[in-house]
Amino acid sequence: MAEITLKSLAHTYLTDPQSPEDYAIREMNHVWHQGGAYALLGPSGCGKSTLLNIISGLLEPSSGEVLFDGEVVNALPPEARNIAQVFQFPVIYDTMTVYDNLAFPLRNVRTPEVRVRERVMEVADVLELTAQLKRKAKNLTADEKQKVSMGRGLVREDVSAILFDEPLTVIDPQLKWKLRRKLKEIHQRFEITMVYVTHDQLEASTFADKIAVMYEGQVVQFGTPRELFEKPNHTFVGYFIGSPGMNFLEVTTRDGRVMAGDTRLTVGNNVHDAVANARSSNIKLGIRPEFIEVHAEPVESGMEARVEHAQDLGTYSIVYLKLGNISLKARIEEDQKTPSGKAWLRFPDDRIGLYVDEFRVEIDHE
Ligand code: ADP
Ligand code: MG
Numbered sequence: 001m002a003e004i005t006l007k008s009l010a011h012t013y014l015t016d017p018q019s020p021e022d023y024a025i026r027e028m029n030h031v032w033h034q035g036g037a038y039a040l041l042g043p044s045g046c047g048k049s050t051l052l053n054i055i056s057g058l059l060e061p062s063s064g065e066v067l068f069d070g071e072v073v074n075a076l077p078p079e080a081r082n083i084a085q086v087f088q089f090p091v092i093y094d095t096m097t098v099y100d101n102l103a104f105p106l107r108n109v110r111t112p113e114v115r116v117r118e119r120v121m122e123v124a125d126v127l128e129l130t131a132q133l134k135r136k137a138k139n140l141t142a143d144e145k146q147k148v149s150m151g152r153g154l155v156r157e158d159v160s161a162i163l164f165d166e167p168l169t170v171i172d173p174q175l176k177w178k179l180r181r182k183l184k185e186i187h188q189r190f191e192i193t194m195v196y197v198t199h200d201q202l203e204a205s206t207f208a209d210k211i212a213v214m215y216e217g218q219v220v221q222f223g224t225p226r227e228l229f230e231k232p233n234h235t236f237v238g239y240f241i242g243s244p245g246m247n248f249l250e251v252t253t254r255d256g257r258v259m260a261g262d263t264r265l266t267v268g269n270n271v272h273d274a275v276a277n278a279r280s281s282n283i284k285l286g287i288r289p290e291f292i293e294v295h296a297e298p299v300e301s302g303m304e305a306r307v308e309h310a311q312d313l314g315t316y317s318i319v320y321l322k323l324g325n326i327s328l329k330a331r332i333e334e335d336q337k338t339p340s341g342k343a344w345l346r347f348p349d350d351r352i353g354l355y356v357d358e359f360r361v362e363i364d365h366e
Contacts, residue, residue, distance in 0.1 A: 168312065184207060287351060319339070
C-alpha cells in the first residue's frame, strides 16, 4: 500500500505542443494519501484517464515524476508498480472460467492455490458471482463481465492502490448503487488507497471521502464533498457541483456600489471592497441557489426580482428569477411560500463567493 505523489506532472499527446491547451495534463502537484478513498471527478476529456494511466505506468508522462512512498517509479513498468486498474469496459479472458479469471492476478504473483481459492471465494461472494464461478466468461452478460473485471482488480490484497476508471458505466443503475456500496465496504475493510474516476458528482460523493475536481487538465480543487459545495475554489467547481449549480454574476464597482451590468446589488462593504481591489476585470460573484434568500414580500435591503417560473420538485422548488436582465436560480424548501410575479432577494454576505479570473478570493469578513 502506498502514498502516491505527483510532482510537476504534465502530459501532452502532441509532439510539438504550443500552448497550455495542447496538454491533457497541465503541470500539477498532487498527493493521494495511503488508505484514502478518493474520487477524481470531471467532465469527459478533462484528462482523468490520462492521469490514471500515468499512475499505473501504462503511459509515460511528458514531464514530471510519479512517486510511491517517496520513491520515483517513472522507470517502472506497470507490472512492477503493483497497482490494480479497473477500466470502463471489461478486461477479461473470454475463454477462461470466472474462477480462473479471478485467480489470474494471484497466480501471476505465485500465490499458493489454497490462498487463491480463499480469495477468489471471498471476492466472488462480495460481488455475487459465486454461482457463475464455473462458467466461461464469454457466456456472461455485460454486467457480469464487468463484475469479473472489478473482481480481478480487488482480488490481490498486496497492491499499492486500486484505480477505477468509470467502472460502473456499463452496469445497470440498481446494481451500480449496490456495487458502489460494496467498494466502499471493501475500502474500509482493507484500507487500500483507491482512486475512483467518474463524471458523476453523486457517484463521487457517495464513494469518496475526498474529491479531486479536474478541469482542463488541472485539479482545480481537492476537498470533501462539503467543502466543494460550500466553498468552491473555482467557478467550474461551483457550476459542476450542486444541482442546479452556483449562480455567477459578472460584477464591477461604480460610484461606491457593486453592479451586475446595470443592476445594483445590495451587498456588504467588504464585498464591495474586494470587488474594487481585484486585480483583474474578470470578477464574478457566486452564490448557490440554496443560499439566495427569496421573499414573497418586500424586505429591508431586498433586491426586487421578477419570478419567471417555479419548478416543484417535491420537498423543494427551483425558482427561476430575473434580477434586472440577469437570470438566477434559487432553491426554496417546501415549507416556504413560493413567490409569484415579484420576489425580493437577499444574498447573505457569508454565502457569497468572489471569483477573480475564475478562482475564489478571500473576502475580509471583519
Ligand atoms: P477523460 O478520461 O477525462 O475523458 P482523457 O484523459 O481520456 O479524458 O483525455 C484527455 C484529453 O487527451 C482529451 O482531449 C483527449 O482527446 C486527449 N487524448 C486522450 N487519449 C489520447 C490519445 N491516445 N491520443 C491523443 N489524444 C488523446
Ligand atoms: Mg476517461
